[in-house]
Amino acid sequence: MRRRNDARSRGEAIEGVTADWLEARGLSLVARNQHAKGGEIDLIMRDGDTLVFVEVRHRADTRHGHPLETVNLAKQRRLIRAARFYLLRNRLSCACRFDVVGVIGTAPQLEFTWVRAAFDAF
Template identity: 75%
Template structure:
């Protein structure tokens, strides 16, 4: 069966693997799946003093395009708005950045492409 529930479970599994992959590279997990006005933040992590908002994009294969191609200007604006809401709600004032982690394949055969500071908040 390939219904929405299966897709959601697969997405959550990929996000957990993505968080572990980033943690192996020095980022410290803070939160996951943070819902905010107009958007959702997949992962919130720390890189030293910097709070990192990570968008995880997964595709089983790249026949219909690479996951990085899905980070449109509209998606960026939603992520920025969600991050601002997260910062306000948690009364945080610290350096921040937006990373994108593109994941291709199916577990356990996943490939990761990490784009640090993928776009700026404007």
């Protein structure tokens, strides 16, 4: 159980650093770790009038591939379902997009790859 908690705390730390990194690039943080049936949204941010659902993926290195490669079709569907739930629960109707940020390395040496509008809701 300890290992899972360590991984969770590392993940939350990476998400926090990523939120700060995105804020430095003009986005503003709305919420973190929003749970919904069947999924979780790591970060919800605002980019002007657009609500941005951000999936953060981290790997210490690329030995087993880039972290962006882990956002497959099933993961996209879970994120879309969670985003729809968030919008309904908060009675929001606005422009939205799904971004993915791949993070490689260990703090403080992190490399960020930001893919805006990585996929569309279908």
